[in-house]
Amino acid sequence: MEDLRLVNVTKKFDNFIAVDSIDLEIKQGEFFSFLGPSGCGKTTLLRMIAGFEIPTEGNIFIGDTDISKLPPYKRPVNTIFQNYSLFPHISIYDNIAFGLKVKKVHKSEIKDRVQQMLKLVKMEAHKSKFPNQLSGGQKQRIAIARALINEPKVLLLDEPLAALDLKLRQHMLIELMNIHDAVGITFLYVTHDQSEALNIADRLAIMNKGSFAQVGMPDDVYERPETIFAAYFIGDTNLIEGRVVEIHDEFATVVCHTDSEHEIEIDTTYHRQPVLDEVITLSLRPEKIAISRRPPKRKDDFNILQGVIEDILYGGTHTQYIVKVGAHFLRVFQQHKKVYIDELSLDWEEHVYLYWHDTDTHIIFETDKNKVNSENIMKTIRRK
Amino acid sequence: MERYTNNEITKIEKDNKSSLILTTPFLIWITFFFLIPYLIVIFYSVLTPGVYDIKFIFSLESWKAAFSSSYLDSITHSLVMSLLTTIITILIGFPVAYVIANSSKRKQNLFIVLIIIPFWTNFIIRIFSWKIFLSAQGLLNNALIYFGLIDEPLMLLRTNGAVLLVMVYVYLPYMILPIYSVLEKFNYSLLEASMDLGANEIRSFFKITLPLSMEGIFAGSILVFIPALGTYIIPQLVGHQSSAFIGQLITFKVKSIPRNWPLASALSFILLLLVAVILFTGYNYYKQGLRRK
Amino acid sequence: MTYQSNIKRFFDGFNIVIFTLILLFLYIPILILIIYSFNDSKIISGWSGFTFKYYKILWENENLKNAFLNSLLVASISTIISTTIGLITALGLENRYFKAKKFIQGIIFLPLVMPDILMGISIAMLFSFLRFPMGRMTVIIAHITFCVSYTIIVIQSRLKGFDHTLQEAAMDLGANKTKFFWKVKFPIILPGILAAALLAFTLSLDDFIITFFSTGRGFNTLPIYVESAIRRGSVTTINALSTIMILLTLFITIISKPIRKMII
Numbered sequence: 001m002e003d004l005r006l007v008n009v010t011k012k013f014d015n016f017i018a019v020d021s022i023d024l025e026i027k028q029g030e031f032f033s034f035l036g037p038s039g040c041g042k043t044t045l046l047r048m049i050a051g052f053e054i055p056t057e058g059n060i061f062i063g064d065t066d067i068s069k070l071p072p073y074k075r076p077v078n079t080i081f082q083n084y085s086l087f088p089h090i091s092i093y094d095n096i097a098f099g100l101k102v103k104k105v106h107k108s109e110i111k112d113r114v115q116q117m118l119k120l121v122k123m124e125a126h127k128s129k130f131p132n133q134l135s136g137g138q139k140q141r142i143a144i145a146r147a148l149i150n151e152p153k154v155l156l157l158d159e160p161l162a163a164l165d166l167k168l169r170q171h172m173l174i175e176l177m178n179i180h181d182a183v184g185i186t187f188l189y190v191t192h193d194q195s196e197a198l199n200i201a202d203r204l205a206i207m208n209k210g211s212f213a214q215v216g217m218p219d220d221v222y223e224r225p226e227t228i229f230a231a232y233f234i235g236d237t238n239l240i241e242g243r244v245v246e247i248h249d250e251f252a253t254v255v256c257h258t259d260s261e262h263e264i265e266i267d268t269t270y271h272r273q274p275v276l277d278e279v280i281t282l283s284l285r286p287e288k289i290a291i292s293r294r295p296p297k298r299k300d301d302f303n304i305l306q307g308v309i310e311d312i313l314y315g316g317t318h319t320q321y322i323v324k325v326g327a328h329f330l331r332v333f334q335q336h337k338k339v340y341i342d343e344l345s346l347d348w349e350e351h352v353y354l355y356w357h358d359t360d361t362h363i364i365f366e367t368d369k370n371k372v373n374s375e376n377i378m379k380t381i382r383r384k
Numbered sequence: 385m386e387r388y389t390n391n392e393i394t395k396i397e398k399d400n401k402s403s404l405i406l407t408t409p410f411l412i413w414i415t416f417f418f419l420i421p422y423l424i425v426i427f428y429s430v431l432t433p434g435v436y437d438i439k440f441i442f443s444l445e446s447w448k449a450a451f452s453s454s455y456l457d458s459i460t461h462s463l464v465m466s467l468l469t470t471i472i473t474i475l476i477g478f479p480v481a482y483v484i485a486n487s488s489k490r491k492q493n494l495f496i497v498l499i500i501i502p503f504w505t506n507f508i509i510r511i512f513s514w515k516i517f518l519s520a521q522g523l524l525n526n527a528l529i530y531f532g533l534i535d536e537p538l539m540l541l542r543t544n545g546a547v548l549l550v551m552v553y554v555y556l557p558y559m560i561l562p563i564y565s566v567l568e569k570f571n572y573s574l575l576e577a578s579m580d581l582g583a584n585e586i587r588s589f590f591k592i593t594l595p596l597s598m599e600g601i602f603a604g605s606i607l608v609f610i611p612a613l614g615t616y617i618i619p620q621l622v623g624h625q626s627s628a629f630i631g632q633l634i635t636f637k638v639k640s641i642p643r644n645w646p647l648a649s650a651l652s653f654i655l656l657l658l659v660a661v662i663l664f665t666g667y668n669y670y671k672q673g674l675r676r677k
Numbered sequence: 678m679t680y681q682s683n684i685k686r687f688f689d690g691f692n693i694v695i696f697t698l699i700l701l702f703l704y705i706p707i708l709i710l711i712i713y714s715f716n717d718s719k720i721i722s723g724w725s726g727f728t729f730k731y732y733k734i735l736w737e738n739e740n741l742k743n744a745f746l747n748s749l750l751v752a753s754i755s756t757i758i759s760t761t762i763g764l765i766t767a768l769g770l771e772n773r774y775f776k777a778k779k780f781i782q783g784i785i786f787l788p789l790v791m792p793d794i795l796m797g798i799s800i801a802m803l804f805s806f807l808r809f810p811m812g813r814m815t816v817i818i819a820h821i822t823f824c825v826s827y828t829i830i831v832i833q834s835r836l837k838g839f840d841h842t843l844q845e846a847a848m849d850l851g852a853n854k855t856k857f858f859w860k861v862k863f864p865i866i867l868p869g870i871l872a873a874a875l876l877a878f879t880l881s882l883d884d885f886i887i888t889f890f891s892t893g894r895g896f897n898t899l900p901i902y903v904e905s906a907i908r909r910g911s912v913t914t915i916n917a918l919s920t921i922m923i924l925l926t927l928f929i930t931i932i933s934k935p936i937r938k939m940i941i
Contacts, residue, residue, distance in 0.1 A: 399772075399774075400772075400774070400775055400776055400777075402769070402772075403769040403770070403772045403775040403777075403778075404769070404775075404777070405769070406765045406766065406768050406769025406770075407765075407766050407769040407770060407777070407781055409762050409765065409766070410762050410763075410765075410766040410781075410785075410825060410829070411781065411784070413762065413821070413822065413825065414784055414788070414822070414825070417800060417803065417818055417819070417821075417822040418787070418788060418796070418799075418800075418822055420803065421799030421800050421802060421803040422795075422799050424799065424802045424803055424806050425798065425799050425802055427806075428802055428806075437805070438805070476699070479695055480695060480696075480699055483692050483695050483696070487692070495696070498700060498703075499699070499703065501927070501930070502703045502704060502707055504879065504926040504927070504929075504930055505707060505919070505922065505923045505926055506882075506883055506899075506900060506903070506919070506922055506926075507883050507884075507885060507900070508885050508900050508903050508904055508907070509710070509903065509915075509919040509922060509923070510706070510707070512710070512903070512907055512915060512919065513706035513707050513709065513710040513919070514706050515907075516706070516709060516710060516713060516912070516916070517705070517706045517709055523709055553702065553703075553706075556703075606790065610790055610791075610792055611792055611793065613792060614792025614793060614794040614795060615792075615794075616794050616886055617885060617886065617904070621907065631792070631794045634794060634798060635794070635889075638798060638801065638890065639889075645802070645805070648798060649798075649802065652794075652795055652798045652799070655792065655794075655795060656795055659790070659791070659792060659795070663790060
């Protein structure tokens with residue numbers, strides 16, 4: 001097998017630790033994504049795999065070969081650069097042929113393989129053009145062809161879609177998945193765009209400050225975040241700190257309060273059993289919460305809270321309500337569907353019921369030390 | 385994206401050693417043929433002149449001579465003429481640059497090419513063509529007589545006016561181009577902002593456009609003033625002998641027999657100092673300008 | 678329609694006026710020169726008929742031909758050497774961590790702001806001090822000295838726009854540093870190198886004063902020959918010579934663009 005293995009990979013710049021002892025295994029043929037905010041170290045990690053940076057510590061293996069000290073031109077990996085980095089002085093054909101030419105592959109073979117690549121990326125008609133005659137999306141395809149023609153073991157993609165506009169981005173995303181299916185090469189995709197990563201990757205790693213906040217399949221990471229950072233970085237969430245007061249077979253009860261006056265009780269299912277009296281954080285996605293003037297008819301397995309609408313933000317696909325429950329502010333996303341007709345036009349300061357299923361609450365065994373959640377919510381509330 | 389993009393691979397290649405190796409030929413060349421020669425100029429200025437060459441006997445005579453009134457007058461004359469040239473090229477160059485920068489992109493390129501083309505013709509020939517134009521039997525005098533404006537040919541050539549005219553002619557592009565390159569990048573929304581904030585157009589022009597184009601005017605002034613200060617061939621061809629530029633005097637001392645190299649050296653050194661002072665003041669002014677930005 | 682300021686409209690109105698005046702100012706002396714070169718008259722006043730005789734006189738003038746060939750020789754050699762030094766210096770200065778960069782950049786600046794006459798005098802004194810006979814060799818050395826700063830700056834401006842991620846791209850595709858330089862970097866900066874060479878060539882051809890100081894008896898370049906002819910007063914042949922030179926430069930400028938395009 002030609003799996004990509006990172007063992008204790010660390011990169012320091014002067015006193016700054018960009019990548020902090022990363023261990024990771026990526027299976028051959030997998031579509032893997034590094035997701036994280038700018039400066040989290042994901043690009044540095046990618047560049048170490050490409051060979052543009054040498055790890056301060058640790059090793060990078062492809063199969064059993066240690067490639068961590070090899071120069072980029074001796075590694076069986078190729079990169080799609082953020083700005084494509086096509087050579088402006090040679091034609092599209094020569095750009096794609098570049099890698100084979102420096103390896104002194106026979107001319108007729110180069111011709112065949114370039115043709116094959118042009119077909120793969122659907123750019124046969126443009127082979128004698130020059131890079132500056134192409135649109136962003138076309139350049140992107142050429143960059144992909146130029147890398148894939150070398151038959152790398154791993155293809156590295158550094159925010160490849162960042163320069164494209166939204167519609168084209170969505171289109172290229174599908175295209176990339178098709179190409180991945182066609183060639184069966186490991187794709188390593190770096191992005192700061194969560195929806196790209198969720199859409200495209202078989203597995204992804206969320207990076208923060210040089211370490212992985214979580215590694216897993218997209219739905220796993222979204223539904224069951226293991227760290228506050230992971231919960232907060234992907235999608236929106238309500239984070240509520242609380243103390244575990246009851247533990248049952250199926251669920252646990254958590255008491256959350258900010259001051260002595262206000263206390264709310266929330267039931268939650270768990271994947272790992274918490275300890276009694278443990279202080280944990282609950283993550284509750286805003287779209288999982290229903291909002292209504294009336295309490296729900298069904299009550300079992302539901303958490304039901306009462307609150308007052310503090311703010312309403314119209315958002316196209318959904319409306320965001322900020323509801324004050326005790327001393328907490330909860331964010332709720334409500335889609336505009338005619339079937340919710342009786343719930344249309346909820347108003348400011350209206351008293352509402354919030355309810356959701358126990359299984360939609362998720363325990364994170366961490367406390368929100370930096371109060372990212374509450375501070376962020378306060379920022380979204382308009383001053384009156 | 386990432387804050388730390390310093391690339392180790394390129395860093396290895398871009399170490400001080402290879403940079404030093406690559407720049408060494410230039411450094412050797414410039415030291416030997418540019419810097420050391422100025423030391424020799426200083427050295428020669430304290431020697432004794434010979435008829436054809438130089439005698440290695442210490443003497444301060446040439447410095448005494450250099451500060452005599454006739455040479456000081458010549459230096460003053462050079463300074464005044466160069467200053468006038470600079471001012472006139474600003475007055476002509478700014479409107480021209482402004483008009484060019486405000487035309488369409490295609491016109492801009494055409495105008496710039498039209499302005500540069502004459503300056504691809506040989507320097508001496510350009511000056512010579514003015515000599516022909518201004519001479520007593522030249523076209524200008526003939527035309528003026530023909531139209532009855534004058535009866536006798538005017539003495540146009542061999543005057544300070546002719547020198548000034550030709551200097552402006554020769555150095556004008558050095559003023560237009562830097563001003564143009566600043567105005568071309570000028571952000572016109574600043575003017576709109578200024579007017580939006582209540583300044584009228586003339587006020588906006590003096591408060592926004594002019595200060596922001598100072599960088600170009602300044603660069604142009606350096607490019608005009610310094611060569612004008614050292615010019616030899618322009619006053620030599622169209623000027624009058626009684627008002628010689630410092631460059632002419634230096635040249636005579638080197639080229640005509642009996643030679644006086646020590647005096648030429650002393651005068652050159654004074655000219656060098658003037659240039660250094662101008663550049664230094666200019667540089668400080670420029671740095672202050674940068675800090676204000 | 679955007680709001681047009683009165684100042685802008687004022688300038689727009691004078692657009693044509695300003696341009697006509699400035700172009701007249703720039704071109705009239707040269708046009709007169711060209712016309713007079715065909716004037717069959719000993720003195721430069723009135724028109725006495727069309728003639729090619731000055732061109733014939735020129736053609737038969739051996740000294741002139743020599744001066745012309747000397748100019749070409751000096752310009753060619755000094756262009757090649759100054760562009761080569763310029764290229765490697767510019768490459769060396771690309772490294773922004775190079776400790777001496779600021780210092781060297783300052784030195785490069787000096788010859789550009791130095792009045793020609795000072796460069797001429799100082800280099801003449803160097804050769805006099807060394808008892809080195811002045812002639813072709815010394816002229817070439819002097820020309821390289823004043824051209825090299827220009828070539829460095831022109832090539833540097835081309836290198837400035839060079840996209841350094843291309844180096845990573847090339848290495849990623851299997852090219853080592855040497856291959857990267859010759860297959861990617863050199864062809865991309867070639868237009869800058871050619872522009873530098875063209876500038877050096879033009880500066881060398883055009884120079885009078887530095888050549889005047891650095892040459893010895895018997896070695897004339899074209900500007901030196903022209904100046905001495907003017908001093909001698911053989912004005913009419915100079916008109917013809919100037920015309921040829923003007924047409925030649927015009928020709929070079931017109932063809933230089935397509936040629937540059939062809940090479941690249």
